[in-house]
Amino acid sequence: MTQHTPHPTSDPLGERRAWMAVLARAGADEIAALLPTLPPHERLRAPETGLVMVRGRAGGDGAPFNLGEMTVTRCAVRLGDAVGHAYVAGRDKRQAELAALVDAALQDPARHDALMAAVIAPLSAAQQAARAAEARRAAATRVEFFTMATMR
Amino acid sequence: MYVAVKGGGRAISAAHAWLDETRRGDPALPELSVAQIEQQMGLAVDRVMAEGSCHDRFLAALAIKQAKGDLIEAAFLLRAYRTTLVRFGASEPVETSAMRLRRRISATYKDLPGGQVLGPTFDYTHRLLDFALAAEGETRAAAPEAPAPVGAVPRVTEMLAREGLMQREATDDAEPGDLTRQPLAFPAARPVRLQNLARGDEGFLLALGYSTQRGYGNAHPFVGEIRVGHVSVEFTPPELGFPIDIGDIAVTECQMVNQFKGSRTEPAQFTRGYGLVFGHGERRAMAMALVDRSLRAEELGEDATAPAQDPEFVLYHSDNIEATGFVEHLKLPHYVDFQSELENLRTIRRSAVAAEGARAGIAEAAE
Numbered sequence: 001m002t003q004h005t006p007h008p009t010s011d012p013l014g015e016r017r018a019w020m021a022v023l024a025r026a027g028a029d030e031i032a033a034l035l036p037t038l039p040p041h042e043r044l045r046a047p048e049t050g051l052v053m054v055r056g057r058a059g060g061d062g063a064p065f066n067l068g069e070m071t072v073t074r075c076a077v078r079l080g081d082a083v084g085h086a087y088v089a090g091r092d093k094r095q096a097e098l099a100a101l102v103d104a105a106l107q108d109p110a111r112h113d114a115l116m117a118a119v120i121a122p123l124s125a126a127q128q129a130a131r132a133a134e135a136r137r138a139a140a141t142r143v144e145f146f147t148m149a150t151m152r
Numbered sequence: 153m154y155v156a157v158k159g160g161g162r163a164i165s166a167a168h169a170w171l172d173e174t175r176r177g178d179p180a181l182p183e184l185s186v187a188q189i190e191q192q193m194g195l196a197v198d199r200v201m202a203e204g205s206c207h208d209r210f211l212a213a214l215a216i217k218q219a220k221g222d223l224i225e226a227a228f229l230l231r232a233y234r235t236t237l238v239r240f241g242a243s244e245p246v247e248t249s250a251m252r253l254r255r256r257i258s259a260t261y262k263d264l265p266g267g268q269v270l271g272p273t274f275d276y277t278h279r280l281l282d283f284a285l286a287a288e289g290e291t292r293a294a295a296p297e298a299p300a301p302v303g304a305v306p307r308v309t310e311m312l313a314r315e316g317l318m319q320r321e322a323t324d325d326a327e328p329g330d331l332t333r334q335p336l337a338f339p340a341a342r343p344v345r346l347q348n349l350a351r352g353d354e355g356f357l358l359a360l361g362y363s364t365q366r367g368y369g370n371a372h373p374f375v376g377e378i379r380v381g382h383v384s385v386e387f388t389p390p391e392l393g394f395p396i397d398i399g400d401i402a403v404t405e406c407q408m409v410n411q412f413k414g415s416r417t418e419p420a421q422f423t424r425g426y427g428l429v430f431g432h433g434e435r436r437a438m439a440m441a442l443v444d445r446s447l448r449a450e451e452l453g454e455d456a457t458a459p460a461q462d463p464e465f466v467l468y469h470s471d472n473i474e475a476t477g478f479v480e481h482l483k484l485p486h487y488v489d490f491q492s493e494l495e496n497l498r499t500i501r502r503s504a505v506a507a508e509g510a511r512a513g514i515a516e517a518a519e
Contacts, residue, residue: 021397050238052387055245056428058342062321064245065328065343067350070207089399136297138254141270
């Protein structure tokens with residue numbers, strides 16, 4: 001359940017990757033609803049939708065191959081000294097800009113802890129709850145071979 | 153050969169206006185929203201994403217609406233749209249062993265770690281029309297839940313490989329060929345074949361896979377494992393230099409286990425046919441796995457005699473967008489071509505008649 005919200009202050013890159021993963025899965029409205037007022041930011045790269053070629057591996061663990069593309073929207077902003085980046089699945093430009101903005105703000109030590117608590121933690125909890133609910137549904141469809149066990 | 157034909161403009165715009173009207177259907181009925189198609193025609197959306205080779209549920213649903221439910225036309229629309237977008241790069245290979253599973257079944261082991269998880273499946277339904285669905289507004293009971301186990305769900309192929317009974321995949325990390333950048337060329341390496349099959353026409357793959365089971369290719373496949381669920385996609389933006397998780401996609405994976413009699417250098421063992429497709433597309437992933445394995449005939453030193461073992465036949469004809477383009481182009485004006493054929497035929501007829509007349513003349517003269 002804590003898979004995507006580690007707080008390893010010893011691993012700032014790991015922590016940044018984790019919050020970017022949470023923001024990539026959060027809707028624009030969800031982020032906006034939690035985001036406190038921030039000073040104006042500068043767009044370094046306006047939100048832009050493009051494609052990422054998704055790769056798989058032959059046999060699941062062999063040589064890489066091109067499976068097909070997915071839509072991805074990216075954005076880069078500057079907030080104070082920090083540059084925030086976002087690459088998020090789909091075509092929601094507002095989500096990409098908000099994700100880049102939060103990424104920038106989280107790099108500011110003065111804002112970091114409050115934003116983690118106010119924005120990332122609740123988004124992450126909601127995403128984990130949705131995953132857990134799906135896992136419980138899958139578990140309910142797990143086959144129990146109770147009669148076969150006595151026949152072996 | 154086509155000729156420029158003028159004068160159809162008014163007819164074409166009237167035809168398209170009528171097309172729009174027939175798309176809408178009876179205006180007394182509520183219009184379908186793209187969100188409704190995305191949610192309630194989910195497997196059609198999955199097929200269009202797979203054959204359109206672009207994972208975007210909303211765009212696929214919009215294409216289905218625009219195409220009036222013609223899924224090949226919808227895949228065509230999606231492929232056309234993707235050409236308008238820039239390519240940011242390629243992802244890290246998705247880790248299907250870490251898939252968040254909705255469904256996972258094996259036909260080779262009854263009891264296996266992680267168990268048999270049926271998920272939302274048509275299997276074991278009676279295929280009787282459910283007239284209750286015709287009564288709209290009905291609420292159905294929520295699907296039951298059970299405590300989710302936390303244990304690992306190892307791959308069946310890995311379990312066999314550890315015993316030395318399953319051939320390991322080549323793990324060369326070479327940059328794979330890309331059919332969206334380079335046209336198909338032969339011999340086609342396995343990564344290119346897999347890309348071709350992943351976006352191939354489901355009906356074509358299904359028929360070819362079926363043919364291998366019926367004796368055209370001598371396959372004895374088992375479903376080692378089918379997985380349906382979500383995987384995270386990681387991408388390394390050049391400006392960041394480290395991989396970031398950009399979101400989830402839905403995929404279906406099939407590992408088909410096939411026997412291999414061995415060779416001088418390799419002992420008898422199992423080999424894999426592999427299927428991986430966007431969305432929930434089990435039939436498609438299974439058919440892809442069957443055809444992937446049959447296309448490995450040459451690599452494995454097997455006789456390649458059946459259509460499904462012929463890479464040129466399979467890979468040149470699997471793409472329904474190319475196929476529909478070439479078949480349907482026959483509808484376009486071929487007036488000049490046809491005039492020349494007509495002229496040709498008349499000339500042949502005339503000379504045949506003339507030759508007949510000449511022969512008759514000679515016979516008469518001889519009498």
